[in-house]
Amino acid sequence: MNIVCVGGGPAGLYFGLLMKKRHPGYTVTVVERNRASDTFGWGVVFSDQTLGNLAAADEPSARAILQSFNHWDDIDVHFKGRSVSSGGHGFCGIARKRLLNILQERGAELGVRLEFEHEVRDDAELARDYGADLVVACDGVNSAVRNRHAAVYEPEVEQRQCRFVWLGTRKKFDAFTFAFEETEFGWFQAHAYQYDGETSTFIIETLDATWRAAGLDAMEQGEALAFCERLFARYLDGQGLMANAAHLRGSGMWIRFPRIACRQWVHWTEAGGRRVPVVLMGDAAHTAHFSIGSGTKLALEDAIELARCLEDPAASLPVALEAYEAARRMEVLKLQSAARNSMEWFENVQRYTAMEAEQFAYSLLTRSQRLSHENLRLRDPAYVGDFERWFAERAARQAGVAPAPQPAPPMFTPYKVRDVLLKNRVIVSPMAQYSAVDGTVGDFHLAHLGARALGGAALVMAEMTCVSADARITPGCPGLYAPEHTAAWKRIVDFVHAGSDAKIGIQLGHAGAKGSTRPMWDGIDLPLEEGNWPLVAASPRQYLEGVSQVAREATLDDLERIKAGFVRATQAAAEAGFDWLELHCAHGYLLSSFISPLTNQRVDAYGGSLENRCRYPLEVFAAIRAAWPAGLPISVRLSAHDWVEGGITPDDAVTIARLFKAAGADMIDCSSGQVSKEEKPVYGRMFQAPFADRIRNEAGIPTIAVGSIYEADHVNGIVSAGRADLCAVARPHLANPAWTLNEAARIGYTGAAWPRQYRAGKQQLERNLERERQLQAAGAGLSPQQLAARLLEG
Numbered sequence: 001m002n003i004v005c006v007g008g009g010p011a012g013l014y015f016g017l018l019m020k021k022r023h024p025g026y027t028v029t030v031v032e033r034n035r036a037s038d039t040f041g042w043g044v045v046f047s048d049q050t051l052g053n054l055a056a057a058d059e060p061s062a063r064a065i066l067q068s069f070n071h072w073d074d075i076d077v078h079f080k081g082r083s084v085s086s087g088g089h090g091f092c093g094i095a096r097k098r099l100l101n102i103l104q105e106r107g108a109e110l111g112v113r114l115e116f117e118h119e120v121r122d123d124a125e126l127a128r129d130y131g132a133d134l135v136v137a138c139d140g141v142n143s144a145v146r147n148r149h150a151a152v153y154e155p156e157v158e159q160r161q162c163r164f165v166w167l168g169t170r171k172k173f174d175a176f177t178f179a180f181e182e183t184e185f186g187w188f189q190a191h192a193y194q195y196d197g198e199t200s201t202f203i204i205e206t207l208d209a210t211w212r213a214a215g216l217d218a219m220e221q222g223e224a225l226a227f228c229e230r231l232f233a234r235y236l237d238g239q240g241l242m243a244n245a246a247h248l249r250g251s252g253m254w255i256r257f258p259r260i261a262c263r264q265w266v267h268w269t270e271a272g273g274r275r276v277p278v279v280l281m282g283d284a285a286h287t288a289h290f291s292i293g294s295g296t297k298l299a300l301e302d303a304i305e306l307a308r309c310l311e312d313p314a315a316s317l318p319v320a321l322e323a324y325e326a327a328r329r330m331e332v333l334k335l336q337s338a339a340r341n342s343m344e345w346f347e348n349v350q351r352y353t354a355m356e357a358e359q360f361a362y363s364l365l366t367r368s369q370r371l372s373h374e375n376l377r378l379r380d381p382a383y384v385g386d387f388e389r390w391f392a393e394r395a396a397r398q399a400g401v402a403p404a405p406q407p408a409p410p411m412f413t414p415y416k417v418r419d420v421l422l423k424n425r426v427i428v429s430p431m432a433q434y435s436a437v438d439g440t441v442g443d444f445h446l447a448h449l450g451a452r453a454l455g456g457a458a459l460v461m462a463e464m465t466c467v468s469a470d471a472r473i474t475p476g477c478p479g480l481y482a483p484e485h486t487a488a489w490k491r492i493v494d495f496v497h498a499g500s501d502a503k504i505g506i507q508l509g510h511a512g513a514k515g516s517t518r519p520m521w522d523g524i525d526l527p528l529e530e531g532n533w534p535l536v537a538a539s540p541r542q543y544l545e546g547v548s549q550v551a552r553e554a555t556l557d558d559l560e561r562i563k564a565g566f567v568r569a570t571q572a573a574a575e576a577g578f579d580w581l582e583l584h585c586a587h588g589y590l591l592s593s594f595i596s597p598l599t600n601q602r603v604d605a606y607g608g609s610l611e612n613r614c615r616y617p618l619e620v621f622a623a624i625r626a627a628w629p630a631g632l633p634i635s636v637r638l639s640a641h642d643w644v645e646g647g648i649t650p651d652d653a654v655t656i657a658r659l660f661k662a663a664g665a666d667m668i669d670c671s672s673g674q675v676s677k678e679e680k681p682v683y684g685r686m687f688q689a690p691f692a693d694r695i696r697n698e699a700g701i702p703t704i705a706v707g708s709i710y711e712a713d714h715v716n717g718i719v720s721a722g723r724a725d726l727c728a729v730a731r732p733h734l735a736n737p738a739w740t741l742n743e744a745a746r747i748g749y750t751g752a753a754w755p756r757q758y759r760a761g762k763q764q765l766e767r768n769l770e771r772e773r774q775l776q777a778a779g780a781g782l783s784p785q786q787l788a789a790r791l792l793e794g
Contacts (some may be wrong), residue, residue: 001026001313004132006120006145008032011138011282012294013112015105015303018058020110022307029113029130033139036104036116037097042168042244043195044099045176045293050300057304061106068102069094070194074175077364078235082357086365088379091176091293093195099296120144123278127271135269135278136306138299141258143284154263161347163216163254164205164290167228171239173200177676178364179235180349186210187349190232191291202241203290204228205346208256217251224253257343260287261336262706265325270329278764281306281323281757286332289343292368293729298335302328337684338368349699354471358390363721369686373409374747375714380767393722409749411715415458415725417666417702418633419577420503422458422726423753425719426740427732428584429706430507432473434519436731439469439479441488448497451731453502455757456740460502461728462489464509464584471510471590474519480508480569480576489576497577501753502526503660505580506573508624510562512590513537513551513599536562538593538600538607538616553602556591562590563620570624574632581628583621586639587674590619595656596639596675598647610652614659625664635704636660637669640691643679650694657699668695669704669728686714692724702726745769 003019005012008030016028045055046069055062069092077084104114118128127135137145146153160717169192177192187210191203211217225241243253263279283298309315309324345352345367347511352363365371377384392407399414399421412424428449435444445462453460466472466479479485489506492539496504516532517525527549535551536558542550554562566583585591593599594616600607606616625634638660640653648656657668670692673679681687688707696703704725709715715727732739744752745765754762 011299017107018307031118077361138281163211185213219624290338417633427728427730434476436478451737453496453500455738467569470528503579507582509584510590513541619758633666635667641672661701
């Protein structure tokens with residue numbers, strides 16, 4: 001096979017040497033537009049795991065790279081005059097030029113042809129001139145090949161919000177350093193790390209608006225460097241900052257990060273009567289923000305995978321390329337997702353600047369959601385121990401209780417809302433059970449909610465309970481509109497209070513256009529076969545087009561009647577003894593239908609602007625707040641994202657939360673979707689936690705996070721980072737009523753209080769899980785990090 005790589009960066013060089021190593025008889029050529037000695041950037045960073053992957057792919061080049069690395073384990077975060085350090089992270093820095101030289105030398109040793117100062121203007125012409133069977137386009141973020149065939153590759157290029165400049169300094173940093181400085185123009189941040197015995201990379205980043213406000217867009221290079229040296233003088237110890245692109249004017253030094261993702265990675269070109277594939281690799285195909293140091297990692301791992309897919313000379317080239325793209329696309333998507341989280345954190349530093357340094361640093365460390373609480377503990381037990389002590393003391397002060405002798409993990413710290421003290425941060429989420437009879441709950445609900453109250457959660461929320469018969473979703477939904485409903489609920493509330501130390505809350509709602517349907521197991525959202533009742537909504541609406549009933553637009557008289565129903569239900573909830581009330585303004589139900597522009601086309605005072613669309617839900621909230629005991633909390637569940645173009649966005653959700661905060665809401669329960677069947681949600685672990693994060697830290701109101709939270713690690717990470725104050729867990733509680741107690745045992749926390757009747761089970765569970773941990777530790781194989789460490793030692 002004859003292979004030509006366009007671009008002599010890490011991707012092209014590494015792929016070339018791997019192919020030549022596996023197939024010495026192949027002709028492999030790397031063509032590069034610049035000279036061999038040219039490079040841009042200062043140092044690059046790899047994790048220990050990446051080093052292990054390199055060692056497995058080509059041991060000689062890996063050894064040379066390892067011997068040139070500056071290795072560190074610590075991350076230092078400097079914020080508001082404070083410094084927080086965390087260890088065990090296992091990173092290495094190497095000069096970009098040194099990395100390229102190693103790969104050039106190894107490639108030449110194996111017989112790879114290296115051609116420099118060769119500008120590729122036409123990939124078809126290149127393939128024809130070289131007689132190539134395969135062209136690999138690894139010509140970087142501004143790939144000429146990708147741009148030339150954009151109609152085939154279908155790249156999505158998104159210019160992000162920050163400007164950054166890649167500088168160097170003779171100041172040697174002992175740790176990977178993040179430094180944050182506030183100016184009159186806004187916040188600037190530096191990412192700094194040493195990569196050889198003399199030099200460190202020093203990347204400075206700030207919002208484009210801040211960059212312009214500071215006048216950096218008009219500064220010459222020397223002036224811009226002087227500005228940055230003054231700004232970060234406390235970290236530079238008298239050393240200057242250096243640019244390695246002297247020809248660039250000051251504004252040209254600063255670039256905006258382009259997030260790139262291509263729908264297709266392979267293009268077939270006509271070259272001398274043959275069809276030759278041109279496959280993208282590295283930054284030409286995808287980018288990952290530098291804040292997780294993974295652009296070069298992705299490029300090298302692309303090279304490893306493509307070489308592996310081409311291992312068998314008899315294999316069909318189209319099949320091999322398809323396998324390469326399929327294998328790498330998922331890994332790239334996962335890393336790009338983490339990189340987006342990290343990138344957006346730095347774009348929104350202002351959001352977190354009200355935090356104390358301890359929590360700010362924790363939020364930074366876990367920003368990508370790849371690094372969890374327990375993973376941090378494995379890396380640096382002392383850091384996590386200190387953080388948990390700080391968090392526990394802070395939580396005790398907030399709750400007005402004495403600190404525990406031994407600090408609990410953040411998940412198990414107390415939290416107080418008005419006069420209600422919650423023993424930990426876990427809520428059993430409201431989950432529809434469709435098992436009431438004419439609105440009356442019975443033994444099933446007593447067993448269901450009672451079991452979960454005994455299972456360790458601090459607050460057990462009853463499912464959406466309807467304020468009138470025609471407000472129900474299904475005939476099996478519970479209500480609070482008749483005296484027998486109140487009595488039935490009181491029986492359950494009394495059991496929870498007498499038999500457990502949990503609190504119990506109720507969620508009040510009105511189904512609106514999503515009412516008069518069958519129970520979920522008989523066909524979710526399908527209308528009843530008989531016995532339907534009329535529906536109302538903010539505007540005329542049919543939830544399932546051509547299937548659902550059409551709800552009529554609620555009149556002003558309807559709105560007064562419904563509001564009075566919410567007040568009666570609130571008074572009944574107080575009579576039943578509930579500790580907590582939640583107003584359901586999400587998921588396309590009646591109050592949600594007023595808020596979303598997808599479902600509200602009214603022309604009166606309740607339609608139009610966002611403030612007008614929120615008017616009726618706020619009137620209902622004000623009415624129930626007045627009817628609910630002053631010492632008890634009310635939360636509001638919102639759909640923070642409709643996941644439909646033209647619907648509610650996370651920006652809107654912050655504004656909505658501010659309106660409810662001003663009206664007296666205590667917390668926002670941050671859900672999303674279920675407003676329109678056209679929604680396209682992006683699912684994943686903790687996928688709705690970013691909504692809680694934004695609302696908490698921008699609107700300044702406590703939040704509840706929901707959505708695919710299923711491990712103690714998730715709860716600990718969300719609460720510790722200040723993304724939310726409480727976490728509502730749904731499906732895991734359906735599978736295991738004692739999920740909270742089980743998770744305590746699973747992470748080795750023995751301080752969770754069990755019902756005395758179940759304490760023998762506590763001891764058995766803790767012993768069994770400890771034994772599992774020991775067996776896993778004993779059976780663990782050699783990790784990539786250990787492999788890299790052994791190579792370095794050897």
